[in-house]
Amino acid sequence: MKNFAYVRATSAEDAVQRSQTTQNAQFIAGGTNLIDRLKVFLDRPEQLIDVSRLDLKQIEATTEGGIRIGALATNTAVADHPQIRRDYPLLSRAILSGASQQIRNMATVGGNLLQRTRCPYYYDTVFACNKRQPGSGCAALEGINRMHAILGASDSCIAVHPSDMCVALAALDAVVEVESSKGRRQIPFNDFHRLPGDAPERDSNLESGELITAVILPPLPFGKTGVYLKLRDRASYSFALISVAAAIDLAGETIRDARLALGGVAHKPWRVPEAETFLKGKPATVETFQQVAEIVLQGAKPLTHNSFKVNMAKRAIKRALTISAQGGGVA
Structure with missing residues (x-):
């Protein structure tokens, strides 16, 4: 150090x-x-x-019916908050699926947004890593890349974003509030993190000197149907191979609206608006969910060791959407 x-x-x-x-x-x-x-x-x-x-630790309802979460609220405080557990259960479940209780007691919302990849080639300075040292190369491309990206990657970086919380926040249309010498601004969550492109050293679109002050969740009437499904090598303290945050609003057997985001597949939480649009007006059937899974995984480029992720992601999407259509609950 x-x-x-x-x-x-x-x-x-x-x-x-x-x-x-x-x-x-x-x-x-x-x-x-x-x-x-x-x-x-x-x-x-x-x-x-x-x-x-x-x-910056307050968790409070907004006048619009959503909730404002201070950047320094701990993961434990967010996961245990009564309004979040009631109205945004997929966020609570996502947080509880990550890390250990001791880490959740210390980790903050703002820090969770800014955590960096757990790619072993990034942490081991023996290997080339464009995220650690721009222009040095990416050892993971020809290395053991079982945990790496199948969507949105580039020749410069195939690392995945490690957060469970952020996948849920992406699905919930969260907004990140930041403060700088220029004043306060709000960043839609799906614009907060970056894909690697040719500058993988930059994880987010934060500007120099900006401090995250809060995350704001808009009201989501069907948030109670939210599901967070995490597939991993072991049930305790392990990063996702694939994760899915999903919520469906039904009118009878017809889908009125939906939210869907994936983790473990890209450099940022992966959301496909076209897939959510496709679901609207469709029957809530396995066939519909199979079709939307194909849309989400269009363009997937598996690597030498992670081709299994494509089918795993499709199956996870179908399962999460099915559970949400049944009213939500533990996936």
Whole structure:
């Protein structure tokens, strides 16, 4: 770990100002991912700005009927919140499917959005990695790539985004609120993370010095039907091979509206608006769900070791949508 200066921010404005007056500064809150990266010299900040004591932990209803989640709310607090468990159960289930209880007690919402890939080639500095060192190459392309992307990847990077929470937030049309010296702005969740392209070192569309202050969930009348299905190598503390966040609104046997997002398949939570549009007006049948799974996986490019992910994703989509159509519940 490289030596760094440590300061404690007194307000969001103070944190933003410090980040812009100090070269190579980073924010730290729970530190559950950042500390790991510091230990192996992946991150080498000159200064860490502690934002963990800022007044950004509230979880409260909005006047529109949604919910506003402070960036420093812990994963545990979000998963256990009564309104989230009632109105957005797929978010609660997604959080509870990730990490251990001890990590969830420390990890924050803002930090979850900014966690980096768990690609082993990124963490092992012996190997080439364009995300770690732009222009060095991607060892995973010809390596053991069982856990890697089948959608949206590039020749520069095939890493996947590791978050369960973010897959749920993508499906729920969340909005990320950020603050900078220019003021406050809101970023639609599906525009927050980036695909790798030729700049995989950039995970998000945050601008320099911007601090995440909240995540806002709009009202979703059929959110109670939400399902989060996670397929993984073991049931405890394991990253997703495939995950699906799904919610369906039915009028009798006909689909009025739907939300669908995938994890474990791309550099960001994967959502296909065309698939949701296709579902509207269709009968809630296995045949319909098979058709939409084909739409979602169009353009999939499996690698040497992960071709199984294509069929696994299709089956997971069908299962999650079927359970949601039956009223939701544990997948």
